[in-house]
Amino acid sequence: MLVAVDTGATKTLVAIFDQRGAIHDSIRFPTPTATKQYLDELFDAITTITKGKKPTILVVGAPGVIKSGVIKWCGNLPWRDFTLQKRLEEYYPGTRVYLENDANLAGLAETRSLRTIPTSSLYVTISTGIGTGIIEDGKINSGTRDSEGGHILTEYDGVVRTWESFASGAAIYKAYGKYARDITSKRAWKQIADRISRGFLTIIPLLQPSVIIFGGSMGTYFDQYHEQLEKLLRERLPDYIPCPRLIQARHPEHAVIYGCYYYAVDQLSTR
Template sequence: MQRYVGIDIGGTNIKFGIFLNDGRLEKKWSISTDFSDEGKKMWDDIYNEIKKNVSIDDLCGIGMGLPGPVLADGFVEVCVNLDLHNFNPVQIMQAYFPGVRIRAANDANVAALGEQWKGSGEGYTSLGLVTLGTGVGGAVIVDGDIVYGASGLSGEIGHIQLNSEETRTCTCGGKGCVDQIASATGIVRYTKEVLARSQQDSALRDKEQITCKDILDAGKEGDIIADQCVRHCMKYLAKALAAVTYIIDPEVLIVGGGVSNAGDYLIKIIKEYYDSFITLSQKKTPILRASLGNDSGIYGAAKLVI
């Protein structure tokens, strides 16, 4: 029976999923990422995991999502958090699995494809996805296809520079990126700054270490400072989503990543700002929460080859 492997390569873990051609997930597991020896160890690990879990006779395709811009031919200039430069994951895996169909794409693109295939985006042919985690990732799908762009930058919503007040430098080298304010890291940093300069009571003041989840939970429970901070940060995200709409006008916008676990509370705030920024049309794009959670990457990676 035909089997397809979807692999989501991250800086901490590599997730694997074995899929049947109708999209059923047969098995999933993960290993920790070891990118020592210029990545050699990681490719060996991936090869061994696939070999252990799928019979080579059944293996029809391997799709991969990687944390960096990937060109349409698979070439990657840099994966910052894997410390890998100028490599082609498709060619590398092809040497391990000659004759097997292999493809690679950026992890956010792959997550968008997964959501479109089996998640919140099912039934839509154009969508914008944003993932709110340690950083802000994004991807756009138009007429059913991932838009890669000329340099693989398409959908990098997190690095639109919208905050002119920002003084620190983003991981990309820019200043005022959406990533710096709307990521989990950004929300925590902004909230700590507000707490330090205000006298207002807040449940957050009792915490030793404030996490993004603490802030979102407090906001949900009506903590004024927490709620104001979440609103402030999500206003930037909503501006970026409005920019996406004015360029590709998708049928739906999807918000994923760990921060999106805050659910309706967060989506409602984003939607409220977003609607206020879409002034040219009465018809407002729905904003949904991603439904595949951490599995969107393996689903999308498998979809690259199914």
């Protein structure tokens, strides 16, 4: 039985997949800030969704910096040195457990869903924060898997600050007093496109991806800022740096959970 877990800053989604790669059942719960409470609720959710059966393989996506199964740092949750993989392995002896950065998993899923897999793709999730996943030839790039694109430093409004501090979903809400779904002003969306562009003007010359895929809650509203964002990038990038193709994620708010599935399938195929 394949169990996938998408741990977000505000909510956690637990799902099981059928043999065709479709979600068979899922449970969602608010993500607790305390690690013990999170584990208790996660164990309960997995027990409920599996009807008490032990998973064969369990893949968990989580935000932040993850090293050797430990969440070292998590920007939008107060988790530091959280030994999540070890705790899961202790609770489910014999189950193959994997812990991976959520943006990496989302990038894996969205890249695999493309008709032609590009040589390089950059997945960007813009939700509470900003996360990035770098995919090379359809696989998570091992050399850049710990990258934190949302925390690159760039100038905005005369101040050098992190990209997500002014372009994330939380920052947009703070600036406009509205969630993206409630913003109807074309002027506001042009300003939002400018905010989003600032990070890409640093990232694109460095990585030069073939395609950039937009996910997360802001990815849902891609049509609102896509044209203006592409216009700004083409105007501001050097002539010799091509502007990547910009596309919306196929599953803007479920990319991580599908990434868990693809990751699990890859791991099962190697043994």
